[in-house]
Amino acid sequence: MRIAMVAGEASGDLLASHLMRALKVHLPDAQFVGIGGPKMEAEGFEAWWPAETLAVNGYVDALKRYRELSGIRKSLLNRLKEDKRQGNIDLFIGVDAPDFNLWLEEKVRGAGVPTVHYVSPSIWAWRGRRVFKVKRAADCVLCLFPFEPALYEKHGVNAHFVGHPLADEFPLDPDRDAARELLNIPLAAKVVAMLPGSRNGEVARMADSFVGTAKRLHEADPDLRFVVPLVTRETRNLFEQAIHRAEAHELPLRILFGHSQDAMTAADVVLVASGTATLEAALLKRPMVIAYRLANLSYRIMKRLAYLPYVGLPNILAGEFLVPEFIQDAVTPEALADGLEKWLLDREACERLIERFTAMHLELRQNHAQRAARAILPLLGMRG
Known part of the structure; x- marks a missing residue:
């Protein structure tokens, strides 16, 4: 089993590393490749580009780096398509970074690879029409907040509340x-x-x-x-x-x-x-x-x-x-x-x-990584 992932910045690196660990309970021989950071690499991830490549601060910074990021994304897409032709990619997981990942997910899905978007974009706060882009891009959306799946279900999007990693990490009664x-x-x-x-x-x-x-x-x-x-x-x-x-x-x-x-x-x-x-x-x-x-x-x-x-x-x-x-x-x-x-x-x-x-x-507090892994397994033909 070979799973491609793209995670940007430290928060995405952490989320993805937890998800990798949970998936390996069910898929002990799985390989993970793509764009990721040191925490993912510690779990055995093969980073083709480092996660900090995707780090931007607001619209202005994103516009300045558009050509660079667009080039990386196209190169990654070509590599994934070639791997698909050779039967070497079973699943794509985009972790956050929606401006980068949703376009990529749509293209990869069009090439016949099941796709997951982990961390719903803030469609409830702004850019609500992005839900239609998510629908085209993702076979499954993993949501950190409990009110999000209902927003997707209205549009026929398969979405699951998996809880927030910080809620699992932080004690209920801080000392x-x-x-x-x-x-x-x-x-x-x-x-x-x-x-x-x-x-x-x-x-x-x-x-x-x-x-x-x-x-x-x-x-x-x-x-x-x-x-x-x-x-x-x-x-x-x-x-x-x-x-x-x-x-x-x-x-x-x-x-x-x-x-x-x-x-x-x-x-x-x-x-x-x-x-x-x-x-x-x-x-x-x-x-x-x-x-x-x-x-x-x-x-x-x-x-x-x-x-x-x-x-x-x-x-x-x-x-x-x-x-x-x-x-x-x-x-x-x-x-x-x-x-x-x-x-x-x-x-x-x-x-x-x-x-x-x-x-x-x-x-x-929902044991987010385990819930996320169980939501993903059906895309790989396994029971969640």
């Missing part, structure tokens, strides 16, 4: 004291975790507002401490430049290399840029304020195409504003500080929020 001990934070301290993003552009757009928020909160309560997990030297430099511009060197603010989950677990409240980190904060049962700025062109496009009033995953899953969101020009130190102070001062509201997040966690 705040252990996280504080790990980070050397006093147990009695009041702590705000600030996550301005993982990419340079995100941090560049968010850092000044986050530092300004910390200044306002510290003026109101000098006992507050701040932790800022960042993933690269470049993002750390960008944040330190914002501290310098604000003349905020005396703030009790500590920058961490990585440790984002530890920082959120240790915190009393979290200020977080929109994205997967908002779901992580919810699974860690932390009250939060969501803030996000996009490049102006990307924001105008997203605003025109958006269907939902929410951008944060906790609010999307709840179908209501469980936590406050501030987007684009609404991202100001005053607004963010006010939202965070409300959580810090209202313990009962925090307890109610934790109950909602716990129910959300339980709904998403």
Whole structure:
């Protein structure tokens, strides 16, 4: 059995590696080839191109790299078609990266190879007509969120809710004291975790507002401490430049290399840029304020195409504003500080929020890789 896969960026690499491991329980001799990352390679994947090849940050970056990515995709398609002619490909799995994978899946499916799209595109948030492209491209769609299969079923698409990998990974009852001990934070301290993003552009757009928020909160309560997990030297430099511009060197603010989950677990409240980190904060049962700025062109496009009033995953899953969101020009130190102070001062509201997040966690905890593997097996003529 030979299965081709395409996974972009670190998140896709992780998802695909878990799926490979689960599939090998049923298909111990299966071979996996295509585009993937180090976690997939650790499971025996043969990477024709590395996963980071597909990494783009917004529309502008995607447009700049269109010719390069289009060339890679066409080369991969030709290789897969040749393998199909030789009887060497049994299945194609596109992991996330819909702008790259859906076109490829449609062509591969047209060549007679069954296809799976793992991680539904956000048809419920914007670009809803993409459901028709998914229908042409995929024999099976694997969904991370429970409301998604019904949207596909209305259009005759075979879709399965498999749960979210983070819900399987994160404990139901996070150990705040252990996280504080790990980070050397006093147990009695009041702590705000600030996550301005993982990419340079995100941090560049968010850092000044986050530092300004910390200044306002510290003026109101000098006992507050701040932790800022960042993933690269470049993002750390960008944040330190914002501290310098604000003349905020005396703030009790500590920058961490990585440790984002530890920082959120240790915190009393979290200020977080929109994205997967908002779901992580919810699974860690932390009250939060969501803030996000996009490049102006990307924001105008997203605003025109958006269907939902929410951008944060906790609010999307709840179908209501469980936590406050501030987007684009609404991202100001005053607004963010006010939202965070409300959580810090209202313990009962925090307890109610934790109950909602716990129910959300339980709904998403489904042993995702095993469920995904079982949904795929019928495409290979096996019982799921």
